[in-house]
Amino acid sequence: MxxxxxxxxxxxxxxxxxxxxxxxxxxxxxxxxxxxxxxxxxxxxxxxxxxxxxxxxxxxxxxxxxxxxxxxxxxxxxxxxxxxxxxxxxxxxxxxxxxxxxxxxxxxxxxxxxxxAQLRVDTIRANTMRGLAYARSQGRVGGRPTVMGPERTDAALRMKAQGQSNTHIATVLGVSTSSVRRALIRAQDKSGA
Structure with a gap:
């Protein structure tokens, strides 16, 4: 030993x-x-x-x-x-x-x-999920607010329709490419396309 x-x-x-x-x-x-x-x-x-x-x-x-x-x-x-x-x-x-x-x-x-220890982790996880579900039922969404408000999203949709790349759109709008991508996906999901 x-x-x-x-x-x-x-x-x-x-x-x-x-x-x-x-x-x-x-x-x-x-x-x-x-x-x-x-x-x-x-x-x-x-x-x-x-x-x-x-x-x-x-x-x-x-x-x-x-x-x-x-x-x-x-x-x-x-x-x-x-x-x-x-x-x-x-x-x-x-x-x-x-x-x-x-x-x-x-x-x-x-x-x-x-x-x-596992019981403690599972209890914390269950309480967190329950709290998030309640917040969603009250119309609250967690996380940081998006930088892609309605005006920027509309502008991004117009530029995308003109064939602009996500990178170009992000540069013009002053946001990240991933923010543009997520906003375009959300807009497509809302329109059902």
């Missing part, structure tokens, strides 16, 4: 030396450190290297869970993936996270955490 450490600091100005020292004191023979990266980014360079380095039976030690993951769902996913890989984890500041994933109880705890 190899003890591997992972440290992360959010800005380039921060110094990870204290984290590294704590991890070495905890027995880490190798420490991976990311500088100036958010915990919400899953593919941090040293985190990816750390994951590649870990082998079944190894232990990953870190100062706190927020060094690994920027959300509960992400944290549970990381814990689940490490468990599946046969890697145990240990937080220096959160002893409850030192789960023995080689035991049936540890595996059950990780499984329960994964189910609860």
């Amino acid at each position: 190899t003890v591997v450490g992972y440290a992360r600091v959010s800005t380039r100005d921060q110094n990870p030396a204290a984290q590294e020292a704590e991890l070495r004191e905890a027995g880490a023979v190798r420490v991976f450190v990311d500088h100036g990266t958010s915990s919400r980014v899953a593919d941090r360079p040293q985190w990816v290297a750390c994951r590649d380095y870990l082998r079944p039976g190894d232990e990953l030690v870190f100062r706190a869970l927020d060094r690994l993951a920027g959300s509960e769902v992400m944290a549970i996913q990381v814990i689940h993936e490490l468990t599946e890989q046969g890697v145990s984890i240990r937080s220096l500041t959160e002893p409850a996270l030192s789960i023995d994933t080689s035991s049936p109880m540890g595996q059950a705890i990780v499984g329960i955490m994964a189910v609860l």
Whole structure:
């Protein structure tokens, strides 16, 4: 078994030396450190290297869970993936996270955490969809207002009828080509053509 450490600091100005020292004191023979990266980014360079380095039976030690993951769902996913890989984890500041994933109880705890995380994601998604459906029923449409109002759409339709390209129309109207394309599609859908 190899003890591997992972440290992360959010800005380039921060110094990870204290984290590294704590991890070495905890027995880490190798420490991976990311500088100036958010915990919400899953593919941090040293985190990816750390994951590649870990082998079944190894232990990953870190100062706190927020060094690994920027959300509960992400944290549970990381814990689940490490468990599946046969890697145990240990937080220096959160002893409850030192789960023995080689035991049936540890595996059950990780499984329960994964189910609860998925339930949370599904509940948020269902609530969002319900809210959007209600807003639509009240005549509200989400998103940013289109730059292609009725005047611009009429002008785009006239230019298109004259054989102008979407790129040319966009340049003349001062909008993006994709805005012109979407407006023309909406106008065609409304006319039933």
